Amino acid sequence: MTRVLAMGLALFSLSAWALDRLPDGTWMGTGQYKTEAGERGTYTSHIQIHGNVIIGTGEMNGKKMSHQATVVFSREGFLTATSEDGKTSTGYCEGSWCHIDNAERTYEMSFGWEGNEMYTMGSVLRDGKRIVFSEKLMKQ
Secondary structure (H helix, E strand, C coil): CHHHHHHHHHCCCCCCCCCCCCEEEECCCCCEEEEECCEEEEEEEEEEEECEEEEEEECCCCEEEEEEEEEEEEEHHHHEEEEECCEEEEEHHHCCEEEEECCCCEEEEEHHHHHHEEEEEEEEEEEEEEEEEEEEEEEE
């Protein structure tokens, strides 16, 4: 689960205002997750972006997580994100909101911005269990 959440941490940082490149910067905050069985928890999130490379790190239940992804924008706000292990997700941006998912339908996330705040909401399927997460991050 931590690896999938780390990918989410990395990918939500795309900018809807600069559809041909990522916004350089650092965002930090807290996320929360829950399962249908009632499991709940929180984690920290730190996103650093330089060029089209996103590095997401965080900590959940004392376990560190990290992930890196490279994003390529195509026309009209459509995008492809490729992680360091070669897995891809596709998506799009419209206005100040974006959405991504993978072909296996095991991961999906929407994210957007309001001022210096970034919000995310999504889900991952891990070991047959759907995990829902959301985050609020502040630009540093």
